[in-house]
Amino acid sequence: MIDPLSLDQLRVFVAIADQGSFSAAARHLRRAQSAVSNAIINLEGALGVALFDRSGWKPQLTTDGHALLIDARAVLARVDQFKSRALGLTQGLEAELSVVLDVMFPTARLVALVTRFRQAFPGVALRLCIDVLGGVPQRVLAGEYDLGVQGSLPDIAPELASQALAEIALVPVAAPTHPLASQGRIPIQALSEHTQIVLTDHSGRTEGRTFSVFSEKRILTADLGSKRAMLCAGLGWGFMPRTFVEEDLGAGQLIELNLAERQPRSRSMPLFAIHRCDTPLGPAGQWALDWLVSSPGDGPGKGQGATAL
Structure with missing residues (x-):
């Protein structure tokens, strides 16, 4: 029939x-x-x-x-x-696979990806890049990278194929000496009175937009390491991936803030693996995509361009 x-x-x-x-x-x-x-x-x-x-x-x-x-x-x-x-x-194995990842992507998962990839494809060169917000999709759309992991920016361009990955837990933190650290059930208004350290996008794809930004007083950075250092120095408060500051929380260098209100976006961040719809992945790229989709995450957290988190 x-x-x-x-x-x-x-x-x-x-x-x-x-x-x-x-x-x-x-x-x-x-x-x-x-x-x-x-x-x-x-x-x-x-x-x-x-x-x-x-x-x-x-x-x-x-x-x-x-x-x-x-x-x-x-x-x-x-x-x-x-x-x-x-x-x-039909195109055969790639000579190189290029991957651009959002700055929020957990380091442990990146190390695991590289380790497994080298075992599976020892003859394929792996080129990595870390970017933030619109920088990840921009590099993939421009053809600079084969595969991307987009996180900070919630919008997927129509030219990109995407698959949801495990979310990463976010936590609001500040140094123990920061005025917010000693407060319980901190209201949104109180957050707006203190400097927030946030990631900023220089790609131009998200100009004028903000995500989970509560204060007009801001320190902008495109690097997660510098953001952590400024948080530990007491220069402001901000959201961080829980896995990135787990040791700081355990050592008392950072304190988890008790916010009275937490929107879903500030509790966990969805990640998406992306690639151009009109450019199929080769065997190595498809393997990396499948690994990213199946790898576990850390789950939701507890209780000039755009800026985010």
Whole structure:
């Protein structure tokens, strides 16, 4: 039996939903509008449901259409991944794999990745870079790096394929001598009265935006090591990956602040492995991606450009 559904019909369905009309979808797909209309008619006939309400001047997704659009996107994403992996295998093993990671990515996980990678691909050179906020996707989009781990910036560019990784726990900290260290249940207003040490983005992709920044008094840095040093020196307070300051907390060099309010974004940071949709990963790159997806995280935390955390 020949399945009446086709991937082409699903791509047309998604294109209409994204572009807002049959004519716009036709232009986007470089097809005749009649071909687009016929594809949807055939898809609706095969499914037995109406995907669009055509009673108005502009087609609107029906309730069934909204529900099935999610599945259509998922199917196409898996097919694209399947094709990308097959193409990568035909291209042979890479001579070099380049990976750019968000500054928040745990050092222990990076060491584990490099260790396993060298065991699996001893003949492939591994080139690493650490960046922050928009710097990671910018380097991948520019083709400078094959694979990226994006964290500080929550937005994924449409040109990038992404897979969610284990989140990293965040903790608000300050030196024991800092005025906030001795306070219990610190309100947001109190945070705004003290200097916050935050990461800043020089890529230009997030200009004018802030993430989990509560104070107008700020010290900006693009380096996590310098941020930790300034926190330990009592120059301000800020959020840090728990694994990065675990020893400082144990030694009493930093104190975990007891904030009265904690938004999800300030408790843990989602990470995403990213690569260009139009550039398939080779065998080594796909292996690194699979390892990143399957590696465990540390879980959620306890109780001029953009700046973040």
